Amino acid sequence: MNVQPPQCLVAPLNVPSKLLMGPGPSNSPLRVHYAMMKPLLGHLHPEFTKIMDEVKDGLRYIFQTRAEVVCCVSGTGHAGMETTICNLLEPSNVILVLQNGIWGERAADMARRHDADVRIIEKGPGEVFTMGEIEAAVQQHQPAVVFAVQGESSTGALQPLEGLGHICHKHGALLAVDTVASLGGTPFFMDAWGVDVVYTGTQKVLSAPPSMAPIAFSDRAMARVKARKTPVRSFYSDILWLANYWGCDGTPRKYHHTGPISSVYALREALSMACEEGLESLWSRHRSCAQRLYSGLEELGLKPLIADPANRTPTVTTIIVPEGVEWMKVTKYFMEKYLVEISGGLGPSAGKVWRVGLMGHNCTPDNVDLVLKIMKEALAQPAIRSNL
């Protein structure tokens, strides 16, 4: 044997219990962990495909859609983004990306890799697009696809979407929306808003472990896929195969890939909890906890990056790091003293803000109060204000 077994694997797996109040993943409730204790089934056993069907129905509720093609990509949020891009776009198709943070950048990167013609309209960190601005850009670029991000977790911005589907369809474009960091925490209506493709992650408001990307395609989006002249470049992410495996196309399920069985159990449990609570309650819980956070921050003299509360996603709040404060010393204080995660900025907001997540299981008044208490304590430390 040339390579010997590593000594590091002799020690038992040791994981500290942290409270994850960053932009995700959030902690999973015990019920969701217990679901993963259930024994494995085959990926085409009838007991398992029944669970997949239940997951689909739960997702239709969360997405607020009656679309037939509702399923999961067997990969995390970015896999949902890539599935959207690679199914909707053919080489030289125009995609218009509404870019006001890192997710727009990534979608543009993926679209370029697919040889699409990428057009971008850009806004600064924390800003959102008006319907007038978007319609003007759609008129100018005549895109095949418009890509928007509902909750831009790098900046905390909440992009208004109502009416956007109508604008896109009027000009022959499809509307694709990233809701990874927002779905379940703020209203979203796939059908009523005319969204053609939407995807999310399991590890944010749904509070299951990261592992899959729930995704839905409208009939209009599926018609576009079926009319492609070139094959979808990814077999693993080909929505026609995925839709068949998930029982969405009315034909018997064929073996596509081996689904992540335990992760589907966990998502089923998370969806069951979301259905028990109800979307209205989820949305108002997120709104009121975010409001509690805003008020507490104001008392501490801290300013949100986004002035207008209507433009903030309740799931991720970005807080301007005051002058003279080293942001990383604060996040370290949270982690080292309390095992609580809050995070720094990302992409355009790096170094400028803290990001506090209030998502799903972790979105409670007690957790808001704890974050505020630690923040107050941290900012009072002389070492943290040493630059003043």
Place this chain on the structure above:
Amino acid sequence: MNVQPPQCLVAPLNVPSKLLMGPGPSNSPLRVHYAMMKPLLGHLHPEFTKIMDEVKDGLRYIFQTRAEVVCCVSGTGHAGMETTICNLLEPSNVILVLQNGIWGERAADMARRHDADVRIIEKGPGEVFTMGEIEAAVQQHQPAVVFAVQGESSTGALQPLEGLGHICHKHGALLAVDTVASLGGTPFFMDAWGVDVVYTGTQKVLSAPPSMAPIAFSDRAMARVKARKTPVRSFYSDILWLANYWGCDGTPRKYHHTGPISSVYALREALSMACEEGLESLWSRHRSCAQRLYSGLEELGLKPLIADPANRTPTVTTIIVPEGVEWMKVTKYFMEKYLVEISGGLGPSAGKVWRVGLMGHNCTPDNVDLVLKIMKEALAQPAIRSNL
């Protein structure tokens, strides 16, 4: 609310306990399930990246490699195949696929989607390729990449690989090997055999739930990737990004995607168990259980599809369905009376064979004896032999 919460999610998650003796997934031991009870961490927290490092070391042992780039794709086995194809091939590059079952077919499908020039040499179900046949084809087609499957789970064939790397390198080709259904159950030596890319799944011999595809790239393979003239078409599967996230490239980890935290815990535990047992013991346990199965089948008058035992992977045994027996009635008997899964054929072997998996946690003499006992019972049922 247009779409109401579905009633089906009110019922608790209910999963029967089955013994999975098909070609995968196999059952996970409780230790592996317990690992998924551990609390979530952030995907870049130092405690988590340490666990990733431990997983890498465990994988280096299982792959028998000292390669730097050893990591996991955050998707199941097919995602490993697609990562291999999309990183190694650029449009019009020639790939030679050794096709003797469904996995070769799928690799060819993926390569065509990437606009590669696909050349195939083919063998019937259960047959393997000789080194002479492969070398002649390599000489003829001058491929950039040769793709082989070690354990062809659709037919039970075990492709010999020793010496193949040398043949490929002599002609300027890279060697990529699928070991999803074989790794850990039969000898494999990435470095000694000159394999450039190898991937596997978590749900077979490793006996963790399906969710990730462990993968390794040789230095030679990485040099090829770095010399690409076109970007890798997938961002999610771009090995340069993955290698960085997994701490394999000597530069600080950047945020690529959110890793499947709980699945990494489970894999860490599964690798820990594999290291405790040791590869020699794993290989001999699989060999001796397979031998026990072969002997028992002979006593029952059943014939393996593959005549030469040296060409059979011990992990998946294909058994010819005798004339007058309806294969599906037998698999149903196993499942309905005993909650034991054995499976029918797949692709070229569909309708012709049963497939019995002996993998990892489920590969025990007791399980072999149970399968044989049920098979004997099933074949004695008049209803199953009704066609005679």
